[in-house]
Amino acid sequence: MSRLSVLFLKHADREYVRNGEPTGEAANFRQALRSLTSYFHGVRIIDFGPKKLKDLRSRLVSEGLSQSTVNSRLRRIKQVFDWGVSEELVPVAIAQALRSVKGIRRGKTEARPPQPKPPVPIEHVSAIRPHVTRPVWGLIQFALLTGCRPSEACAVRWSQIVTSGRVWVFVPTEHKTSHINKRRTIVIGPKAQTLLNSFRELSRSDYVFDPQVGLEEFVRQEYGEHAKARCLQGWQAAETEGTPPRERVLPAMLTNAVRNIADNEKHSPAPAIVAGWGPLRLLSAFLGE
Template sequence: MRQPKFCKHKASGQAFVTLDGKVIYLGKHDSPAAREAYDRLILKWRQANDSTGKHATTVGQLCLAYHRHAEMFYRDENGEQTGEAKNYQKSLKILIENFRSIPCSEFGPLKLQQLQNEMCKKHVRSQVNKSISRVKAVFRWGVSQEMVPADIMMALDCVRGLQKGRSVAKEGEPVVPVPDEDFEPTVAKMSKNVAAICRMLILTGARVSEIRLMRVGDIDTSGKVWLYRPGSHKNAWRGKDRTIFIGPRAQAVLMPFIADAVHSDLFVFRPREENEPYTLKGLGGSVRKSCIRAKVDHWSPGQLRHNAATAINREFGDIDASRVVLGHSEVSTTQQYAERDLAKAAEIIARIG
């Protein structure tokens, strides 16, 4: 049984497909919306009629099937969807735009490298490598679902990631700490909640989403140093525990938000009365507006984790100390946070060396 074709109705300019003798119109011919509608129908038709997996799956149909899988798979232990599903959606956008109608059996290393080159026009090298890794993961999943020939995945694995200085891709700007002289003026222009989130980030070294999604019941206040164990975190799926330490200064920031909390499942920081946390976009937008009001260069909440690491390195002179606090697996991951202190070290050596 041959796969029904994507056709054009000349009189109306509409795209259509004939399934089981029924003509289904899809919208303006060859528009992205019509193509996606066709992919959805063919995917459903194949699931109903193709138990052998012999029909040629296109790249668009594979991406559509994986998107459905990702929405269910990338959830934390509370059943809430993580950001990884959207990351895949963004990574696959250029793939769909350029190769939607190509059979997966024809998507080999040269086409993957062509995709790399297209991504280089819009993204920095590290982003391109992450996106290409996600594309490979989608094809690998497709093999497990008998939608992609196994030899295609083996061939795609031969395409290496872009190396620094050996590709046309631009390098991303390093993420640096927020200048001390910009932090306080900006916080002074923030709402009470957003200011508290930013102070918690700089005092604990936690990731933005760890503080953003903090619940009252996740905090152990029994000791001198409080312990916060997030319900979900970046490495939870690897089976790794994550503990964030809350010292006296951070406790003082946190206390007004949890002192009268009745329910343990309440988010500590909420933009409204409902039990909904800040979104990443909403939090970032609030900080951006505060920067404008404070008349300082724009900075993002994610930079404050770098401030925390730099402060720890300055206090203890020990990169491993910040590795433990920030929850990194390798010392090399933390090394980048200490770069801001290089100028200070040079100044000291210039005086005493």
């Protein structure tokens, strides 16, 4: 059972990828297989039949999982066994037998039914305005005005917006259902157009809501005007020939981060004390060791 899980997860990490980034589906399979192996770790594949799958279903219900979560995990586990058949890891009869186990139905189980998810009150959305950067707030407003998904708002590029008509059009190349060849069209009306135009001079790249602009605004707000310069110094000081990037960058960033914290403690002699410390000693002091 454990071997099947390991092999499938390697497959999932390759299969469920979009633009080089893993999708959430691989994580969903991990959760399902974690439930399976936690209860049936030492069970052989040929000994795992419908009764054991029903037992797992009951255990998931007793954990307090919702009806939809239990059913989705059962569905993915059966999908793993189907994949195992194609790889000659699972006998066909085992996978076919597992398909006879149905998901739990509303009113026929103690599992809590899925709760409806109403829209967030607009007052709650407006309340976060002082706490986010301008590009992030622009993303939120664009989603409210167009009804697009957050991932689609993040992907809006100037070069992909058709502005020839009174109503602008954005057709994302990648979206939630692009893998099944569905076309997604986002229409941009007058209010959303005004919003986008306000970002024309702010953006430094083809992205409308430039993440670099948001990052710099966040750094200025949280750490002050000199934070970026100090961070750059840390990167430059760490550029040592022949050292792997992670080993040369992270210690320098850690050193500068802790020194920034110490500098903020004006009542403490910490800045003078840590001036000659290395990153490991700084981290130990920061953690109170």
